[in-house]
Amino acid sequence: MTKPYVGILLDGINYGGIKNQKLTYEQLSLYEEAAKHYGLIPCYFRLKDISEDCDYVHAYVMETGGKYEKRTLPVPTVIHNRALHFTQTAEEKIHLLNDKGISIFNNWNRFGKLKIHQILQVNEDIQPHLPETVRASEVNLHMMLKKYKDLIIKPNNNSLGSGVIKLAKVDVENWEMFFYKKQENTLHKEVFTTKDFPVILKRKINSKINLIQERIPLATYKGSPFDLRVSVQKNEKDKWQVTGIVGKVAQLGGHVTNVAKGGTCKTLEELVNELSLDYKTVYKNIEFFSEKVASNLAAKLPKLADLGLDIGMTNEGFPMFIEANCRDLRITFKNAGMNDVWKSTYFTPIGYAKYLYEHEIKEYD
Ligand SMILES: Nc1ncnc2c1ncn2[C@@H]1O[C@H](COP(=O)(O)OP(=O)(O)OP(=O)(O)O)[C@@H](O)[C@H]1O
Ligand SMILES: [Mg+2]
Structure with missing residues (x-):
């Protein structure tokens, strides 16, 4: 019995790391070890390396000698998705893979x-x-400021901690806003009253991509x-x-x-x-x-x-x-x-x- 392939679906950055032998977040040696343990052979590819009809894929496979080489293979019947996909075309291709009986797990990795x-x-x-969570808006901010002493405002989608603002009540009228400036790790503070929101806060709450959330102690x-x-x-x-x-x-x-x-x-x-x-x-x-x-x-x-x-x-x-x-x-x-x-x-x-x-x-x- 030949060992079956297990597909590891990567994004462009991690895939590029194989060719250029650069270290990325994906530790390929651990996939190799794990696959060996379970009697499988890992092969690595992006969604666009799969043929339009989803029958074949150009994938990297480790050759004896430890070097990765590209091979054309039938699409493996089990795929572990490690990529974040953003387009409708990507979504459609994933659906097509499913329709063809390919078992692709964690097939969609992005949810608000x-x-x-x-x-x-x-x-x-x-x-x-669950901390109370509402979509950002001026009405919702007033409601949450009345209800809680500590709030978090953050994007609905991935931000890696960027754009996460903390609001903390000082007294009946005053609040403090803590925020990080873009590309910076330094923390900034601004005091405000509920009658006059700072520009940054106004911008945040007028954007539907943000959420207002009760801050967990x-x-x-x-x-x-x-x-x-x-x-x-x-x-x-x-x-x-x-x-x-x-x-x-x-x-x-x-x-x-x-x-x-x-x-x-x-x-x-x-x-x-x-x-x-x-x-x-x-x-x-x-x-x-x-x-x-x-x-x-x-x-x-x-x-x-x-x-x-x-x-x-x-x-x-x-x-x-x-x-x-x-x-x-x-x-x-x-x-x-x-x-x-x-x-x-x-x-x-x-x-x-x-x-x-x-x-x-x-x-x-
Ligand atoms: N409701 C909350 N109460 C207390 N701390 C919070 C709250 N929400 C977020 N935080 C703090 O902010 C950090 C970042 O928030 P969160 O994990 O929700 O988004 P993110 O990490 O920026 O998003 P992603 O991981 O998807 O890039 C959390 O790890 C936590 O430390
Ligand atoms: Mg997080």
Whole structure:
């Protein structure tokens, strides 16, 4: 029996890294190791490398000697999507692949935060873990300023922490606005009253791409708020599992934990020790909650199999949902020195690919 190929669908930047032998976020050696473990051969390509009829693909495959060479292959029957696609043409091609019986998991990786929120809100168990979220508008801002003392305004789509504004109440009339300037990691502050919003704030709330959200009172580490990146993935048994949990601590004075905005990665154990909470209990709670979030999302978003959740936690260890990334870069685990977990984030989806070959693809023998 020849080993079947498993397709790894990449975006242009990560694909370009293979040809130029440049390091990117995608650790190809880990796909190779994982595929070997599960008896598969990985091949790497972009959507545009697949022929129009979706029968063939020009893909990179590792040759004996360790060099990547391009080969023309029949499109693999199982594909792990690691790319963010933006166009309707891309969406149509993914549909065509599905129609042809190709099992492409995490087939669509981009969903607005509001859509994700609305899916989760239906579940009564999850509701208490969701900060109130509304679309940005002047009316909604006035409503949220009346209701809460702390707010976050952020884009509905990926921002890597850019454009996330914090509003904090000072007294009956005054509020403080904290924001990062574009391309900068330095924090700026402006005081305002609810009768006269600053220009930046007006611009933010008049743009429908933004959301206004109740700010979760995040637990702190050495005075800085932190949240967690939780990798939740389908495994070789077709079950959702938490592959790892890692902490992201905001820079001092900051309100976003993204590494792109000066955040640092720490193990959960290190963070929990400072709070005098029991590590195992916290881990179990976050794990239970994250698996529930994943299975609820998957019920509405078929083909979902690999998620990087941002989960906030209060000082008491209560989990709060921040956002779901469907293309987790997995790098947070490496940054925190959690190499075994980082490796597992690559192994688990390949194990799921093996499951799909064995249970959903008839030709496999
Ligand atoms: N409601 C909230 N309460 C407290 N902190 C928040 C809240 N929303 C966002 N944050 C902080 O801001 C950070 C960035 O927000 P979020 O994760 O929602 O978007 P993003 O990371 O910019 O988007 P993406 O990961 O898709 O690029 C979070 O990791 C968290 O530290
Ligand atoms: Mg995030």
